[in-house]
Structure formats: structure tokens, C-alpha cells
Amino acid sequence: MKKTRFKNKSSIVLYFLKGSAIFFVLAILVSFCVTFLELIGPKIVQYTIDNCISGAAAEDSGSVPDYILFLMDRLGGKEYLGAHLYLVAELVAVIAVLTALFRYLFRVINSIAAEKLIKRMRDKLFEHIMHLPFSWHGENHTGDIIQRCTSDVDTIKMFISEQLLSLFRIMIRIAVAMHFMIRINGELTIASAVFIPIIVLYSCFFHNRISTGFEKADNEEGRLSATAQENLTGVRVVRAFGREAYEREKFEKQNYEYTNLWISLMKTLAAFWASNDFISGFQVMLITVLGAVYCVNGSITVGEYVAFVFYNSMLTWPVRALGRIISEMSKAGVSIDRLRYIMNSEEEKDVENAKKPPMDQDITFENVSFVYDNGSEDVLDNVSFKIKAGTTFGILGGTGSGKSTLMYLMDRLYDLPKDGGRILIGDTDIIDIKRSHLRENIGFVLQEPFLFSRTLSENIGITQKEKNEKEIREAAKIAALDETIESFGQGYETYVGERGVTLSGGQKQRTAIAQMLVSDPPIMVFDDSLSAVDTQTDARIRKALSENKGTSTVILISHRITTLMQADNILVLDHGKVSEVGSHEELLNNNGIYKRIFDIQMQGT
Numbered sequence: 001m002k003k004t005r006f007k008n009k010s011s012i013v014l015y016f017l018k019g020s021a022i023f024f025v026l027a028i029l030v031s032f033c034v035t036f037l038e039l040i041g042p043k044i045v046q047y048t049i050d051n052c053i054s055g056a057a058a059e060d061s062g063s064v065p066d067y068i069l070f071l072m073d074r075l076g077g078k079e080y081l082g083a084h085l086y087l088v089a090e091l092v093a094v095i096a097v098l099t100a101l102f103r104y105l106f107r108v109i110n111s112i113a114a115e116k117l118i119k120r121m122r123d124k125l126f127e128h129i130m131h132l133p134f135s136w137h138g139e140n141h142t143g144d145i146i147q148r149c150t151s152d153v154d155t156i157k158m159f160i161s162e163q164l165l166s167l168f169r170i171m172i173r174i175a176v177a178m179h180f181m182i183r184i185n186g187e188l189t190i191a192s193a194v195f196i197p198i199i200v201l202y203s204c205f206f207h208n209r210i211s212t213g214f215e216k217a218d219n220e221e222g223r224l225s226a227t228a229q230e231n232l233t234g235v236r237v238v239r240a241f242g243r244e245a246y247e248r249e250k251f252e253k254q255n256y257e258y259t260n261l262w263i264s265l266m267k268t269l270a271a272f273w274a275s276n277d278f279i280s281g282f283q284v285m286l287i288t289v290l291g292a293v294y295c296v297n298g299s300i301t302v303g304e305y306v307a308f309v310f311y312n313s314m315l316t317w318p319v320r321a322l323g324r325i326i327s328e329m330s331k332a333g334v335s336i337d338r339l340r341y342i343m344n345s346e347e348e349k350d351v352e353n354a355k356k357p358p359m360d361q362d363i364t365f366e367n368v369s370f371v372y373d374n375g376s377e378d379v380l381d382n383v384s385f386k387i388k389a390g391t392t393f394g395i396l397g398g399t400g401s402g403k404s405t406l407m408y409l410m411d412r413l414y415d416l417p418k419d420g421g422r423i424l425i426g427d428t429d430i431i432d433i434k435r436s437h438l439r440e441n442i443g444f445v446l447q448e449p450f451l452f453s454r455t456l457s458e459n460i461g462i463t464q465k466e467k468n469e470k471e472i473r474e475a476a477k478i479a480a481l482d483e484t485i486e487s488f489g490q491g492y493e494t495y496v497g498e499r500g501v502t503l504s505g506g507q508k509q510r511t512a513i514a515q516m517l518v519s520d521p522p523i524m525v526f527d528d529s530l531s532a533v534d535t536q537t538d539a540r541i542r543k544a545l546s547e548n549k550g551t552s553t554v555i556l557i558s559h560r561i562t563t564l565m566q567a568d569n570i571l572v573l574d575h576g577k578v579s580e581v582g583s584h585e586e587l588l589n590n591n592g593i594y595k596r597i598f599d600i601q602m603q604g605t
Helices: 009-016 021-053 066-074 077-083 085-130 134-139 142-184 186-193 195-233 235-240 244-296 302-344 403-410 435-440 456-460 469-478 482-487 505-519 535-548 584-590 593-602
Strands: 363-370 380-387 392-397 422-425 442-445 523-527 553-557 569-574 577-582
Touching: 009 085, 009 142, 009 302, 021 066, 021 077, 021 085, 021 142, 021 302, 066 077, 077 085, 085 142, 085 302, 142 186, 142 195, 142 302, 186 195, 186 244, 186 302, 195 235, 195 244, 195 302, 235 244, 244 302, 363 403, 380 403, 380 569, 380 577, 392 403, 403 523, 403 553, 435 442, 442 505, 456 469, 456 505, 469 482, 469 505, 469 535, 505 523, 505 535, 569 584, 569 593, 577 584, 577 593, 584 593
Parallel strands: 392 553, 392 569, 442 523, 523 553
Antiparallel strands: 363 380, 363 422, 569 577
């Protein structure tokens, strides 16, 4: 049974926070200092008005904390400060400077924490995705994966570094402000505090609607990104077939749906924010009026009234922000779940005590059967054959006959089911071989090779730990690519566009062949990788391979008889089953599928 790595949102957030949590804690502590310094200002103003300006009695200062009374006494007391009000102004200025300093420290520490967090998220996501099975990548659109690793990662970073820390700051501010307000007047404090649960409750009411809207918008953004990515990478195909208008309409339709989702979501958010602003504004007005009444009635002093209005105004932003944080929490929750899907996808794993056997051994397929997850019929049905070490082995078959699947299984890009037979290298089942060892020793050249946006030299030598120009040129020569490269203005330093878009199909295939030859693996697989080159170049490459392959086992998959006819043995597949096995001469004498294909291809030559 598959084990869920991250069972809830908090578990994956805590995992990502490793290494940055201490900085976030420091930011919260510094934030507390900022909040405290901001909130003692009104108390100093209150003391100054009631004791220094209006000359209230000492016993009327009960709502002023003892530490402020102590500070004021150290500055000279109320009579002295009343005559030297500039000292109070200087004290307020000092507090303002300290507040700015702590606020600066908060921003610096919080920024460090945020960047450490986002770096860890990117690193862990990329590392995990690189170890996910080939089948997983086939089931998930590249554009959607990129969108999750960029937009969703940024959303989580912003929530934790901004909204979540703001939540702590708000709770601290509310708690400290309420403490000061209660000391002034309990009834006014209750009148102010009653709006907080109202805002929280209606924020929760909007929470589910906003969360659903964000989830739909995020999914639609992933589809839009996938559409754009496919069109940008396949721009030559789109233009070659004159499909610009069709693809534009397809993109505009997707963009229209995405835009409408955001418009609908913005309407919900607008209603939420507008009601939030109205309630907050009404609360400020109510407290201002009630406070004035209490002041006129003598329940509070003028200084206490000014301080209370200050505190209430200072609560307006946190209370409003509290509701908005709840709405942002909806968006972050969706993004966390989208990343949790990736991180909970099971990685490829080796069996315990996986081996690293010699790979220059015979390759045996025993009763191999396989069907893809999305298929209803077996791609391979009880396929058995043996490839002698150091020989050249050909595989021929029609489209969908399972030729490439055989090699994907041998390289463990897909794993055989328990009842799907065995593949052995020497006497070792490939299941017991360490994946990295297996793939390092099997060179794979696909029919549609992928080249990176680098120079030809870098692409050919991509498997080298240290660049060796001599080996790169030798590999290019065997792949019949050296003359072509030399004809380019910058030679081996010619920059290759994305996915090799600046090269022809044959040039890309030959570059991929050279790329594989540089690593000099004991097993070389050419999966119809000569289909885009002419017959003369095909023959030249095969001749060079024959002369330079050494003891390597070469597996050729092709539709061309001329490509396979020099192989030591040739396997013919028909609808996933072995039809014939033998040398070129033996298969011609069998008068089977191979002979029929040979006759068709040789006509007119």
C-alpha cells in the first residue's frame, strides 16, 4: 500500500520551513518589539495631556502603566515636563527611531527567511520531480508542473512571509492594545472588541467560496501555461501547417475561461473587501462617538479619550487585515495542496541491497508481457529472446508493435509488473540492479532526441564530468556530424536553440548519437534514431559504429531493412508478439514478415 509522505498541509509546510524557521521566529520577536513601541506612544500622549498640560491629580493616572510613570519621573516629573514639553517630543522621537530600527530589522530578517524558504521549496521540488517515474511525467503536463513550481511556490512564500507573520503581529497588537484599552475603560473596550468576531465570522463565510475560486483559477492557469508551453516549443510545427489561427483561437478560448474565473473571483473578493471596509469604518465611527460621550460625562479623561481613539484606530488595520488573511489562507491552502500532490507522488526506488553487476553480459528477455496504464490490450505478449554480449541486435516491427517499449523496460523507464516476466543482464534480474548503474551503462538514442539550449560541444559532452574536446570530436566523427559542424560559422561552439530547433532532424539525431557515444556505454540502443538521415549517411554511421563499438552490445530499432541487415540477429515483432528471430539470410529464407517488408523496400532500388 502506498505510504502518504505528507498527510496534511501543516506537515509539508513544516518540512519546507526547515532551515528558515529560526529566522521567522526571530522576525516574530522583532515584530513584537515594533508593536510594543508603537503602542506605548499613545500612553505617553495620554500622560502628557492629563498630567502635564491639564494638571490632573496623580491618582488619575491609574490607566498609565507603571513603567511609563517611572520613565516620566526620571525625566523630571509632570511639573517639570509641563514646563519643558520638548522633552516629551524628544522621547516620542526616540521611540519613533527605535521603532523604525526594529521595523528595518524585521524586514531584513523576514526577507532572509522568505528567500531561504523559497530556495528550499524549489530545490526539494526539483530534486523530487527528477526522481519521479517516467510514467508520472507522461500523465502530467509540463506547463502545469512549471506553474506549480513557480506561481504556487511564490503564493506559499508570500503567505508565510507576509500574511502568516502579519497574523502573529495582529494577534500581538490586538492583545497589547486590548490590555491598554481595558485599563482605560472596559465598556468602550467591549464595544470595540465586539466587531472582531463579526469580521472573523463573515471572513469564514467567504473562505470556502474564495478557496474554491482560487482552486479553479489555479487549475485553469496550469492548463493555460501548458497550452502556451506546447505552442512555444512546437512553434515550427504550428507554422509549418499554417495552424497559427487555430492555435490562437484555442489559446484565446482557454484565456477567456481563465479570465472569467478571475473576474468571478474578484467579484467575490470585492464584496468581501467592501463589507470589511464598511464594518471597520463603522467601528471607528462608533468608538469615536461613544468615547466623546464618555469623556463629556467624565467617565474618562481627555488624555484617556485621545489614547483610546489612537488604540482603536491602530486596531482598524489589524482587524481588517485579519479578514483578508483568512481569504489569502484560502489561496495558499490550494497552492499547498498542489505542491503536496507533487511531493506525495512516489519516487523511483531501488530494492534493498541493489547490485552493480558488470553490464557487458548477455541480455535475456523471459516471457515479458506489458500493458500501459491507459491501455486495454497488451503492448507485449510473452516475448522471449536473448542478445549475446558484444553483438549487434536488430528489432523490426510495425508501429505500435512494442519495439520501443522493450527498451523502455530494459532501462526501467517503466517497471515490469510482478507477473510480467523477467529481463536479465547476465544472471541478474534488472529489478535487483541499482537504477543509476543500469542507466549509466545503457546508452539511449531516441527517434526524437532532446537537445538543450547550449552549444553543440556542450550538448555532445553533456555526460562528461570534465569536458574532453578530443572525445567530443571523435564521437561527432563516428556520428557523421563532424563535417556538418565544421561548416557552421562557430563550429562546435555553435549555439543550439531550444530543443535543437536550429538544427535539422538528421542533425539532431546525429548530435544525440554523438552524445551517447561520448559516454561509451557497454549497451547502446538506437531507437529508430537514423530515420531522419539519408541512406548513405545511415550506412556511413553504421560502418563507423561497427568499427568503433569495441565490445559494446548494439541494439538497432528501425523500419529500414538496410539499417538492420548487417546485424548478427534480428527480432521481428508483430502486434507485441515474437514473429521471427534470426540473421538477415535466415529471415529471408523463412518467407515471413521480414521477407515481405524486404521485398517492398527493395522495389525500385
